Amino acid sequence: MDSEKIRVRFAPSPTGPLHIGGVRTALYNYLFAKKNKGDFILRIEDTDQNRYVPGAEEYIINSLKWCGIEPNEGVGASGEFGPYRQSERKSLYKKYAEQLVSEGNAYIAFDTAEELEAMRERLKNEGSSNQQYNAETRVTMKNSLTLSAEEVEKKINAGESYVIRLKLPDNENVVFNDVVLGEISFNTKVLDDKILFKSDGMPTYHLANVVDDHLMQITHVIRGSEWVNSTPSHILLYRFFGWKQPLFAHMPLLLKPDGKGKLSKRDGDKGGFPVFPMEWTNPETSEISSGYKESGYFPKAFINMLAFLGWNPGTEQEIFSEEELIQAFSLDRIGKSGARFDPEKARWFNHQYLQMISDEEAAKEFGSILEKKEITADINYITRVVSLIKERANFITDFWELGCYFFEPPKSYDEKVIKKRWKEGVSDSMKEIAKIFESITEFSSETTELAVKEFIQSKNLNMGQILNCLRLSMVGAASGPNLFDIIAIIGKDEALSRIYNAVETIKK
C-alpha cells in the first residue's frame, strides 16, 4: 500500500444538537486519526437551508471541545482545504454536477413533486416491488434523456426549475468492502437515480460529500450505518469522476433508550438520562434538554464510556485514558450490531474517574458548587470533607447531598431513626457525651471515639443505640462516613451545639 497520510472527517449537519451517537462517530474518527498520525477534519454539511438551526454549529464545536475530541482541521480550526462549511463551497459543486451531465453520467430532470408522486403511485398500483427513479422509469419522466436538447434548453431558459440526477448503470452489481461490515453488494436495479443537485442551487449530501471528501483528500469515511444503502451511489460517483474512492467503515447505530429504532435528537431525556453531551435549549420552543456535562460527567469518563459502545479492545481492561484509547483503537474491533447503553454503567465509569482524581482537585470543584449556594468554607476544610465522601459519590454534583451536614446543622431528624433508637434515657446520655466532649482538649476522631466508647461501656449502654443517636444528632440521618471523623471535622463547638439542638428538638 502507499504511505499516504490518513485523513478522516466528521461531517455533521447543523440541524440541532449533536447526540451521543454523533459524538461517538466523531470519537471513532478522532481515535483512528490519532492512532495513525493522521488528520481529523470537521466539516459542516449545511446544504439544507430549510433545516438549519441557529446555534447548532456552535453547539457542535463546543461539544467536541468539551469532549476533548477537537479537530486539527476544519470549521473552528485552520486548514488548507477550506472553506469547511459546505454553504461556503456552494459555487464549487455545480461544475461537478454539470461535468457529470456532459459526460453522460447524470441528467437534468424537470419532474415536479406531483409528477414524481404520480409515478410512484402508478408503480405501486402495478405491483412493482420498488418505486425508484431508475433506468426503467426514467424513460417515462420529464428529463434530458427523454426530451430533446432544444426542449431542455427552452425549459431552462424559461426559468423552469430542475434538478440533476445521477444516471445509474442498469443491472450492475456494485460491490464494496466495508471495513466493519465486510463485503456488501447492491444491484443498481434497486437503487435510484439520486438527486445530486437541487433546484435551489445547492448540492445534496451525496454530491457534496463525495466532492468534498475527494477535494479534502479523505482516506477513510467512518460514518453511521444509516449510510450503507447510499454508499453504492457514492462509489459510482467516484468512478464517474475518475477519483480514488476512500475506504468505508460503517458503524452500528446507537439505539433508542426504549429499544425501538435508532437514537435520534428527539429522544432527549426520554430514557431518564441525557442523550446530548451538553445542555441544549431549543431556540424555537425554549425546551431544555439536559447534557452529560451538566449532569456532572467528566469528559474523560464520558468518552471512555462512549468508546465502549460498539467497540472494545478485546482485553479485560475497561478504564482507558485518552492515550490508551488511541493506542488500542482499531476499526476492525468495531462491532456489527447496534448498541443501547446502560445509564447505570455510565455512572459506574464516572465513579471510577472520580476516585482517580485527588481530593484537592475535587475540593476545588466542590468549592465552586458551594459558592453558588452561598456557603463559604475554607478549602482545606472542603478537602477534608471530600476525602470522606468522595468514594461514596459518582459525581462531584453528588457531594452536596452526601455531605451537606458538614456545612450546616441538620434541618430535621429522620423519624424512623428516632423511633427505633431514641429511647428513654438517650437524651440524658447525649447530654453527658456533650460534657465529655467539652472536657476533651485534643479534639480528634481518635480521642472522641475513645471517650464515647469508654462512656458507653462504663454505663453499660447499648453501643448501637447511643452511636446511632449521636450520628442522628450530627447528620440528621443514619447514614454517612465514620461518625467520629464527622465529629472531628465539624469541631467541638459545632458538635456540642448539634447535640443540644437534637436533644431539644427530639425530647424524650
Added chain:
RNA sequence: GGUCCGUUCGUCUAGUCAGGUCAGGACGCCAGGUUUUCAUCCUGGUAACAGGGGUUCGAAUCCCCUACGGACUACCA
C-alpha cells in the same frame, strides 16, 4: 412492500475469520464479609449462544431456511 445489515447473560460485550477449555469479563441484581449506620470496598453467586435443519468424530463458530430486530427506500442529512 423492496433492498441491505444484524441476532451470545437484563445491558455492554469476549470468543466466530483459521470448528475442539463446564461460553470469559464488566455493569446490574442476589448473598456473605468489612462498617456502630448507609454507601464504598472485598469475596462468592445468578444469568446467554433466536429457532430449525444440515456438514463434521465434534458447531456459538461453516452452510441453508425461518423468526425477530434495525437501517435505507425525500429536491434531509
